[in-house]
Amino acid sequence: MKKTIHTLTFLVCYTISVVLTGCQPAKSVEPPAPLLPVPSENQLAWHEMEMNAFIHFTTNTFTGKEWGYGNESPSLFNPTELDADQWISVLKEAGFKGVILTCKHHDGFCLWPSEYTEHSVKNSPYKNGNGDIVKEVSDACKKHGLKFGVYLSPWDRNHADYGKPEYITYYRNQLRELLTNYGDIFEVWFDGANGGTGWYGGANEERRIDRETYYDWENTFKIVRELQPNAVIFSDAGPDIRWIGNERGYAGETNWNTITPDTLYPGKAGIQKLLNTGSIDGSHWIPSEVDVSIRPGWFYHAEEDSLVKTPEQLFNIYLNSVGRGSVLLLNIPPDRRGLIHENDIRSLQGFRKLLHEAFSNNLAIGATVKASSYRGKSSQFSPENLIDGDKETYWAMDDDVMTGSFELEFSEPQTVSYVLLQEYIPLGQRIKSFRVEVWNNDEWETVSEATTIGYKRILQINPVKTSKIRIHITDSKACPVISNVEIYE
Ligand code: FUL
Numbered sequence: 417m418k419k420t421i422h423t424l425t426f427l428v429c430y431t432i433s434v435v436l437t438g439c440q441p442a443k444s445v446e447p448p449a450p451l452l453p454v455p456s457e458n459q460l461a462w463h464e465m466e467m468n469a470f471i472h473f474t475t476n477t478f479t480g481k482e483w484g485y486g487n488e489s490p491s492l493f494n495p496t497e498l499d500a501d502q503w504i505s506v507l508k509e510a511g512f513k514g515v516i517l518t519c520k521h522h523d524g525f526c527l528w529p530s531e532y533t534e535h536s537v538k539n540s541p542y543k544n545g546n547g548d549i550v551k552e553v554s555d556a557c558k559k560h561g562l563k564f565g566v567y568l569s570p571w572d573r574n575h576a577d578y579g580k581p582e583y584i585t586y587y588r589n590q591l592r593e594l595l596t597n598y599g600d601i602f603e604v605w606f607d608g609a610n611g612g613t614g615w616y617g618g619a620n621e622e623r624r625i626d627r628e629t630y631y632d633w634e635n636t637f638k639i640v641r642e643l644q645p646n647a648v649i650f651s652d653a654g655p656d657i658r659w660i661g662n663e664r665g666y667a668g669e670t671n672w673n674t675i676t677p678d679t680l681y682p683g684k685a686g687i688q689k690l691l692n693t694g695s696i697d698g699s700h701w702i703p704s705e706v707d708v709s710i711r712p713g714w715f716y717h718a719e720e721d722s723l724v725k726t727p728e729q730l731f732n733i734y735l736n737s738v739g740r741g742s743v744l745l746l747n748i749p750p751d752r753r754g755l756i757h758e759n760d761i762r763s764l765q766g767f768r769k770l771l772h773e774a775f776s777n778n779l780a781i782g783a784t785v786k787a788s789s790y791r792g793k794s795s796q797f798s799p800e801n802l803i804d805g806d807k808e809t810y811w812a813m814d815d816d817v818m819t820g821s822f823e824l825e826f827s828e829p830q831t832v833s834y835v836l837l838q839e840y841i842p843l844g845q846r847i848k849s850f851r852v853e854v855w856n857n858d859e860w861e862t863v864s865e866a867t868t869i870g871y872k873r874i875l876q877i878n879p880v881k882t883s884k885i886r887i888h889i890t891d892s893k894a895c896p897v898i899s900n901v902e903i904y905e
Contacts, residue, residue, distance in 0.1 A: 445791055445792030445797065447791075447796075447797075447812070447843075448791070448812050448843055448894065448897055449815075449843075450843045451844030451893060453674060453698070453700050454841070454843065454844045455703070455841055455842065456656070458646055458647070458648050459657075460842065461602075462602070462648045462656075462657065462743065463871040465513040466738050466743060466744065467513060467738060467744045467746070468512055468515065468563075468565070468743065468744070468746075469507045469514070469516070469746055469747070470515075470516050470518075470709075470714075470745050470747035470748070471503065471516070471747070471748065471749065471750065472518045472521065472709075472715050472716075472747055472749045473518060473527065473549070473715070473749060473750050474520075474523055474527070474715070475490075475493050475523055476715040477495075477715050477716050477749070477752055478492045478494065479492060481523075481715070482714060483522050483523070484521065484523025484524075484525065485523065485573055485613075485614060486523050486524050486572070486573030486575075486615035488525065490525065490534075490535060490538075490539040491539070492540075493540040493541070494540065494542055495542060495752065495753060496753060497755055498547075498549070498552070499754065499755055500549070500553045501559070503515075503553065503556065503748075503750060503755075504556035504557055504559070507562065507748065507756075507764075508560045508561070508562055509764075509768065510764040510767065510768050511771065512746070513563060514557075514562055514564070514565055514602050515553065515557055515562055515563070516564075516565035516603055516605050517550065517566060517567065518567045518569070519568055519594055520567075520568050520569050521567075521569050522569045522573050522607075522609065523573055524569075526590070528548050528550035528551065528594070528597075529548055532586055532593075533574075533586075533590075550598055551598060554599055563600070563603075564598065564599065565601055565603035565605060565647075566595075566598075566601055566604055566605065568587070568590060568591055568594060568604075568606075569607050569609075570587065570606060570610055570631055571609055571610045571611060572614075573612075573615055574616070574617070575616065575617065576616055576617025577617075578614065578616055579616075579625055579630075584630075584631065584632060587631075587636070588635075588636060591636065591639055591640070592639060595639065595647075600646065601644045601647045602648070603648050603649075603650055603657070604644070604648075604650065605651075606636075606649065607651075608651065608659065610625060610630075611623055611624045611625045612624075637655060650705060652691065653702075654675075654700065654702040655700075657703060657704070657705050658691055658702045658703070659691050659704070659707070660691060660692055660704040660705060661688035661692040661704075662688065662692065664708060665708035665733035665736060665737060666706065666736035666737065667704055667706055667736060667741065668694075669740065669867060670693050670868050671693060671740045671741045671742060672696055672870070673702070673703040673870055673871070674695060674696070674698030674701060675690070675691075675698035675702050676697075676698045677700050678699075691704065696848070703741075703871070704742045704743075705742060705743050706736075706737035706742045706743070706745060707747065708737075708745075709746075710730070710749075710760055710763065711723060711747075711760070714749065716749040718751075718752075721757065724762075724763050726766070727763055727767040730746070730770075731767060731770040731771065733746070734767075735874055738872060739872070739874030739875075739876075740873065740874075741869065741870030741871050741873055748760050774834060774904055775834070775836075775904055778903065778904065779826060779830050779832070779903040779904065780802075780901050781803060781805075782827065783825055783903075785802055785803055785823070785824050786799055786822065786823060786825075787811060787813075787820065787821065787822035787823075788820040788821045789813050789817060791812045791813055791895075792814065797810070797811060797812040797813075798811065799811045802822060802898060803824075803900075807838075808899075809899065810898055810899040811896075811897070811898050812840075812898075813895045813896060814895060816895070818889075818891065818893075818894070818895060819889055819890055819892065820888075820889055821886050821887060821888040822887055823885065824885050824886075824901070825883060828883070829882060829883045830882065830883075830903075831879050831880065831881045832877065832879065832881075832904070833878075833879045833904060834874055834875065834904040835874070835877065835887070835901070835902075836872065836900070836901065836902040836904070837869050837875075837900070838871060838872050838900040839869045839870055839896075839897060839899065840897045840898065841871055843897050845869075846893050846896055847868065847869045847892050847893075848867060848890075849865070849866070849891045850867075850887060850888060850889045850890055851864065852864040852865075852877065853885070853886040853887075853888060854882035854884070855883055855884035855885070855886075863878065863880060864877050869898070887901065
């Protein structure tokens with residue numbers, strides 16, 4: 417009897433709700449299934465850093481070379497005013513989220529007192545041999561809230577065993593030191609330049625190695641996974657982050673986070689073009705990093721003081737790297753004093769100012785937004801999510817809908833110069849092409865056409881005054897899923 421009353425009560429309430437709302441209570445709508453491959457948690461955290469700094473520093477700073485031969489005396493290494501706190505506060509101020517230090521470059525000189533070699537700071541005049549620059553920089557990063565990463569050159573022009581199996585043991589011992597003694601490491605950078613002439617413990621000869629097999633990378637990567645499970649591993653070919661294929665500061669206009677790594681290995685020749693764009697049907701998520709120096713060289717040379725990239729050049733590099741879905745790794749090399757040079761600081765400050773001027777007043781906030789359709793007509797996937805400032809919410813359409821649009825209407829006409837879009841990449845990279853249209857003389861006018869979006873895409877358009885802007889997705893691998901749109905003057 418009690419059960420019958422309950423059932424009756426339910427039916428009455430249900431009928432009232434249907435009559436009052438005119439429709440059945442909302443069904444929950446499933447989110448789109450991930451389009452594989454998708455980023456790992458470590459990769460996602462790395463994408464969000466957007467801008468990191470590279471620091472190149474070794475005996476080269478004192479000899480004027482770019483690639484030390486390996487026979488440089490440690491007594492040359494003498495930065496008398498070294499101040500890691502200055503480095504990191506300058507870099508933080510400029511907007512960098514992480515720092516990668518060349519703990520050992522090709523010349524083999526170690527910025528930390530490695531127990532496996534005498535070729536290090538411990539035999540230099542720096543702090544009378546008691547210094548540890550890896551420690552100073554990692555401590556400064558901790559103090560200022562930046563993440564710290566290490567570069568340990570596989571090629572070592574100093575070491576007698578380079579080219580023999582014994583060197584791999586030496587290399588791994590050093591890697592263990594770096595990954596054990598300096599706290600959390602966010603990225604481990606494996607350089608692709610390998611083998612050639614060198615001092616090699618006095619042999620003074622050329623040593624070629626088989627780039628594909630010599631390093632036995634798989635077992636070296638295991639050490640990183642074991643000692644720093646949250647770190648991403650960079651090399652030309654991944655496994656977590658790939659090289660962008662040039663050192664001039666630009667990603668491909670088409671830039672897929674996906675690539676098929678089977679045939680890639682660090683240092684392999686002839687793959688630059690592929691690395692620059694990735695591949696639409698790549699089997700793995702291996703996003704690109706754009707490494708470029710603020711100066712012509714990677715190391716500080718006084719004669720390049722007048723050749724520091726201008727704020728405008730750096731801004732352009734930003735648009736061509738971060739603005740094309742990559743992470744920027746900008747090198748800022750300390751000088752012989754052990755300080756970031758005044759000219760570099762000036763450029764970084766100007767760069768920061770340009771970024772601030774361009775991207776501080778988001779016109780999308782306060783605009784009204786509507787879309788051609790949205791998934792299951794559920795508010796969970798509505799176009800409002802595009803401008804709610806929440807990176808976990810997104811606009812999505814039904815599974816079989818690969819093209820569609822959303823538009824933003826401003827309360828009064830605005831001048832628009834930049835359109836910033838972000839796909840919700842935890843569900844994979846989907847969009848193949850899109851166009852930007854503005855409302856002009858009572859019709860839509862196309863002002864830009866582009867291909868991929870990925871983590872972030874910033875399109876610069878000729879400044880145009882308009883009351884409405886529309887983003888039209890023209891092709892997609894699976895239903896588009898966009899988490900964010902920003903519009904700037
Ligand atoms: C290259 C090296 O040979 C350069 O000296 C520099 O370290 C650059 C970032 O990578 O492969």
